[in-house]
Amino acid sequence: MSDILKKIWATKHDEVAAARKAIPFAEIRAQAEANADRRDFVAALRAKHAADQPGIIAEIKKASPSKGVIRADFQPAEHAADYADNGAACLSVLTDRNYFQGHEDYLKAARAACTLPALRKDFMVDEYQLFEARAWSADCILLIAAELSLPQMKDFEAIAHALGMSVLVEVHNGEELDAALELTTPLVGINNRNLRTFEVSLDTTLGLLQNIPSDRIVVTESGILATTDVSLMQQNNVNTFLVGEAFMRQPSPGKALHSLFFG
Numbered sequence: 001m002s003d004i005l006k007k008i009w010a011t012k013h014d015e016v017a018a019a020r021k022a023i024p025f026a027e028i029r030a031q032a033e034a035n036a037d038r039r040d041f042v043a044a045l046r047a048k049h050a051a052d053q054p055g056i057i058a059e060i061k062k063a064s065p066s067k068g069v070i071r072a073d074f075q076p077a078e079h080a081a082d083y084a085d086n087g088a089a090c091l092s093v094l095t096d097r098n099y100f101q102g103h104e105d106y107l108k109a110a111r112a113a114c115t116l117p118a119l120r121k122d123f124m125v126d127e128y129q130l131f132e133a134r135a136w137s138a139d140c141i142l143l144i145a146a147e148l149s150l151p152q153m154k155d156f157e158a159i160a161h162a163l164g165m166s167v168l169v170e171v172h173n174g175e176e177l178d179a180a181l182e183l184t185t186p187l188v189g190i191n192n193r194n195l196r197t198f199e200v201s202l203d204t205t206l207g208l209l210q211n212i213p214s215d216r217i218v219v220t221e222s223g224i225l226a227t228t229d230v231s232l233m234q235q236n237n238v239n240t241f242l243v244g245e246a247f248m249r250q251p252s253p254g255k256a257l258h259s260l261f262f263g
């Protein structure tokens with residue numbers, strides 16, 4: 001099995017090198033720092049929990065390495081408004097072009113179509129991408145502990161927070177979780193998908209859960225497809241979800257969200 005994560009990482013370094021030539025670092029940094037349009041990603045999740053509701057991060061994803069094209073009729077702004085109307089707390093928008101057919105314009109369009117905070121869902125390998133994210137109005141960035149060192153994650157977290165963005169740190173095993181818990185972000189994502197083999201098991205969340213302090217918000221990511229999956233997580237006190245495919249494959253992603261979480 002080829003390691004897709006390593007391939008993605010190599011592509012990202014090439015992309016960043018090209019982006020730095022197209023828009024110099026000083027310029028993207030100035031754009032990021034001038035962008036005062038901020039929405040609080042963590043507060044949006046906490047508000048749902050305070051109202052005794054699930055915190056749903058609804059993903060806008062056209063394709064993926066494991067599934068190919070998930071949704072041919074892809075309308076990011078419409079999907080965002082549909083999610084917002086049906087109880088999502090936040091958006092997650094793929095901006096990776098090569099592997100997910102994403103684009104920064106999808107992030108901008110989705111966020112502009114509603115009032116929800118948005119995660120730039122991408123593979124952050126270089127600080128340049130954090131400034132890009134804020135320049136594009138992202139409210140949160142993803143750090144994948146499988147490929148980032150702890151010093152890198154600490155640096156990236158500090159930059160994201162200084163720019164007013166939240167950080168979702170993502171783990172898949174105990175070693176990655178130990179590193180993630182060295183960060184200050186309350187958002188700890190447990191990816192049920194092994195990003196190297198594509199194998200999905202909800203036991204990943206259940207197995208790591210007990211090692212996460214109660215002041216963190218555990219986000220269960222990937223493979224949430226059925227109401228039984230939602231109930232299993234809620235029975236284990238996990239009430240924050242990052243869901244893509246189960247919504248994006250349905251004619252109305254928003255109605256699919258409503259039916260999965262609110263019956």
Ligand SMILES: O=C(O)c1ccccc1NCC(=O)[C@H](O)[C@H](O)COP(=O)(O)O
Nearest residue numbers: 064065066067195221222223243244245
């Ligand atoms: O989804 C993939 O195939 C994939 C492959 C390699 C790296 C990341 C990948 N996915 C990112 C995600 O984690 C998911 O988009 C997200 O958690 C939503 O998952 P799902 O609800 O199963 O679409």
